[in-house]
Amino acid sequence: MSAARTLPRWADLVLLPVVCLGVALLAAAGVVALVGQNPAEVIAVLVHGAFGTARGFSYTLYYATTFVFTGLAVAVAFHGGLFNIGGEGQAILGGLGTGLVALWFSALLPAWVMLPLMLVAGALFGMAWAAVPAYLQAYRGSHVVITTIMFNFIASSLLVYLLVNHLRPVGSMSVESVAFADSAKLPGMHEALAWLGLEWPASPLNLSVVLAGIAALGVHLFLWRTRAGYHVRAVGSNASAAEYAGIRTRHQVMVAMAVSGGLAGMVGMNEIAGVHGKLLLEFVSGAGFTGIAVALMGRNHPVGIVLASVLFGALFQGGAEVAFEVRGFSRDMVVMLQGFIVLFSGAMVYVIAPMLAWALAPRSGAAHG
DSSP, X not given: OOGGGGSOHHIIIIIHHHHHHHHHHHHHHHHHHHTTOOHHHHHHHHXXXXXXXXXXXXXXXXXXXXXXXXXXXXXXXXXXXXXXXXXXXXXXXXXXXXXXXHHHHTTTSOHXXXXXXXHHHHHHHHHHHHHHHHHHHXXXXXXXXXXXXXXXXXXXXXXXXXXXXXXXXXXXXXXXXXXXXXXXXXXXXXHHHHHTTOOOOOOSOBTHHHHHHHHHHHHXXXXXXXXXXXXXXXXXXXXXXXXXXXXXXXXXXXXXXXXXXXXXXXXXXXXXXXXXXXXXXXXSTTHXXXXXXXXXXTTXXXXXXXXXXXXXXXXXXXXXXXXXXXXXXXXXXXXXXXXXXXXHHTTTHHHHHHHHHHHHHXXXXXXXX
């Protein structure tokens, strides 16, 4: 049993991530001070850039939306006893599915048909891409970590091949498709709020943020309120015991990875349908790997993943502001801060958790007495 499991449930889900984040910020502040910068100034600019203005907050939520999808994808697989490293490739294939449907049908179908069709296509493409490593793990004994890593490279290469050789307009030097018709464009949040008579600055934030919230709720209901979710968690907790209880473990591997891939595939709605309006390279930009850190930070719980996604969105948006506003502070320093958070929410959690459990033990004893 891991050291983190000795904590009360509330402390494991809430207190431990907060303490890990605090320790990570202190460590990062120490490094910032060592390179001659003022940690207080850097943190102040970062927080203001991420949350201090409506436009900055919109960018924070825009980044967070993608991280919610990829973080949930990692969490569902993890609850099934699988470490899905392939969120990047599954998001690429999901975006490809979203983009292909838009290229084929957006000039023919209205938005109320087109947008749900794009969402379903993205999820199905992500599911299909995740199903192959799942099958190899369940029925052929190939380790899902290795196969999903390899499938990331294959997905990236496939997207390059299709864009360069088949989807790029003739005579264009840009490796991207033609722009979609208007029916394939997901409305921006500023447009949606304008329909309600509310003024909001223009930004990449779009209605896929609502889809991310629905996805988080759906994952919670699936994992903790359905028989299928219980079977996935039972296999993840103890595959042998689940098999003895009559649960088909191989089938649950397929289910967990299919749901995981479908969630990652929904990234295309935020990036392809919500922002770019065309299929292009690098629209995922490492979000699949960031989702691993988000899931770790969020303790693989949908609520924690949403909060961790907002945190990483703030680091991306606030970090850009810091690199612009603070003289001598580069984007690499922001990456360092992200690295500390990943370190302390991942590997170092097993160092911090026992100390936190020891600190809480006297109060627990007193309460029981």
